[in-house]
Amino acid sequence: MARPKILVVGAGFAGVECVRRLERRLRPDEAELSLVTPSSYQLYLPLLPQVASGVLTPQSIAVSLRRSRKFRTRIIPGGAIGVDVKAKVCVIRKITGEIVNERYDRIVLAPGSVTRTFDIPGLVDNARGMKTLAEAVFIRDHVIAQLDLADASQDEAERASRLQFVVVGGGYAGTETAACLQRLTTTAVKRYPRLDANLIKWHLIDIAPKLMPELGDKLGASAMKILSRRGIDVSLGVSVQKVSPEEITFTDGRVLPSRTLIWTAGVVASPLIATLGAETIRGRLAVTPEMNLPGDEEVFALGDAAAVPDLAKDQDGAFCPPTAQHAQRQGRKVADNVIASLRGEPLRPYVHKDLGLVVDLGGRDAVSKPLGIELRGIPAQAVARGYHWSALRTNVAKIRVLTNWVLNAAAGDDFVRTGFLSRTPVALRDFELTDSYLTPDEIREHVEEPGQGVLDR
Known part of the structure; x- marks a missing residue:
């Protein structure tokens, strides 16, 4: 049978x-x-x-x-x-x-x-997502490339636009993406003596009235303080109206010269x-x-x-x-x-x-709520990384992740592009x-x- x-x-x-x-x-x-x-x-x-x-x-x-x-x-x-x-x-x-x-x-x-996308002119042709491994690697190449291109440019307007980065989506994915990449560019710009670090600006946009409401008011406010301290501009109750290769128009009327839109507004x-x-x-x-x-x-x-x-x-x-x-x-x-x-x-x-929520904001910054207990800073970071590490399915994966964390903490970031931008740029519709x-x-x-x-x- x-x-x-x-x-x-x-x-x-x-x-x-x-x-x-x-x-x-x-x-x-x-x-x-x-x-x-x-x-x-x-x-x-x-x-x-x-x-x-x-x-x-x-x-x-x-x-x-x-x-x-x-x-x-x-x-x-x-x-x-x-x-x-x-x-x-x-x-x-x-x-x-x-x-x-x-x-x-x-x-x-x-x-x-x-x-999840909407009928926003230019969105799928110009935005990048954060849903697949290829997208994550591509975004890293793209962000570092903007620093390289800004450093090479003699045009002040182009230089400024390449150093403006926008992340749409105030959930966990968007908040962690903005926080982690902002930390990367802040560290990387020290290796670019021709670039003014004050020109680098990260924007986190969400149509919702609160950032990560599942965390509760206190932890949500803590996350906002961390982002604000790092210089990330958070705009709530705002979305994107249209996107072009060189600028982004928001629903509040602002027009921002930018070459980078990372779209994480839900699934x-x-x-x-x-x-x-x-x-x-x-x-x-x-x-x-x-x-x-x-x-x-x-x-x-x-x-x-x-x-x-x-x-x-x-x-x-x-x-x-x-x-x-x-x-x-x-x-x-x-x-x-x-x-x-x-x-x-x-x-x-x-x-x-x-059982709870964990949000890793990079470095020593994190907010977590395991079993309803509100944590911030290093304790929250320990819980967040401990949870992720334990959830990995194989011992090989656990060793690789732990080794990467230790190496990054000891040696810092590398700012190397892997070659994804050597071909035609890709966006949401391509991945x-x-x-x-x-x-x-x-x-x-x-x-x-x-x-x-x-x-x-």
């Missing part, structure tokens, strides 16, 4: 935790496990700002899936671009460009999210979710507390792509936030429920209360291929009439 096929889409926190749990709790003869991902590593997203600022090397937060000798899941190198839940088929575009139909008995959808569920034709809540797939489609125990969804009811909160309509903490725990619970569905056992709901997904009609065509480069499995 053929083994049932379990297909997991996505190698983020949710997908990898699910696969690891399935491998531990299922015998090899019980099911065939497959994981769809374009890259055979798990990216530790919370540390991306430290890669962008050069504190960590890119390899240190790209945790290889193939290093483990016990890893027996088949990796399908590509991206899921459509799902037909009636036919139980996932349409995959491999990294070779070949489109294949992968049949399944159970599917776990953990495709994550993409950067939305992967476009894969829209291909299912199922109910969504603010773009996230509506699921039960057990994280399966209502009435369908063969399709599960979790992480950033799913609206998972938050049963730990005493209010109707509350959903789990798209954080790594929830994604990891949801991955383990979904794995248990997938196994239960195969064995004819009852599914169990996901319940988890957030996140959100237009590569199929429509429901195209999915049916691939499923019902395989061929033309489509392999029917």
Whole structure:
């Protein structure tokens, strides 16, 4: 009798935790496990700002899936671009460009999210994101390049515009990105004797009335003081009206000459979710507390792509936030429920209360709220880095990250570009291929009439 096929889409926190749990709790003869991902590593997203600022090397937060000798899941190198839940088929575009139909008995959808953008003129053509490893490395090259180009320029106006940097998004990603990169440029400018350090200016913009409101008023105010002390200009209740290669117009009427816009204004569920034709809540797939489609125990969804009811909160309509903490725990619970569905056992709901928040602002600056306890400075930094270090999946990754932290603390930053700017500059539209997904009609065509480069499995 053929083994049932379990297909997991996505190698983020949710997908990898699910696969690891399935491998531990299922015998090899019980099911065939497959994981769809374009890259055979798990990216530790919370540390991306430290890669962008050069504190960590890119390899240190790209945790290889193939290093483990016990890893027996088949990796399908590509991206899921459509799902037909009636036919139980996932349409995959491999990294070779070949489109294949992968049949399944159970599917776990953990495709994550993409950067949320708006219909702002020039945004996707001129802004840079902070969602992928390549974007973080590119941003580091770009920022250092602005210092080099400003140093080489004889035009005072061009020099000033290259030294103005804008980060949009007052959440954790945006705040940490602005703080870490500001620290990088402040240190780097000392090596550029022709540049006036006072010309370097970082701007943090957010439409919300508060910076990181989840931290609470006191810690939020502490974070604001740290940013202000460093000279970062924080503008709240403001957004971007339009963007050009050389200037940014804000909704309050200001026009800022700048060559750098880093966009971190939230995320939305992967476009894969829209291909299912199922109910969504603010773009996230509506699921039960057990994280399966209502009435369908063969399709599960979790992480950033799913609206998972938050049963730990005493209010109707509350959903789990798209954080790594929830994604990891949801991955383990979904794995248990997938196994239960195969064995004819009852599914169990996901319940988890957030354990706290950590924000690393670089150097000795941090604010943290573990288990509701408010911390600042070095204690907060110890908690933040201790949490991230312990959450890394392999000992190799832990050693690399710890070594990078120690080396950076002892020797300081390096200001070396790695060559990403030797080709045509790229922006948001180039890194996140959100237009590569199929429509429901195209999915049916691939499923019902395989061929033309489509392999029917």
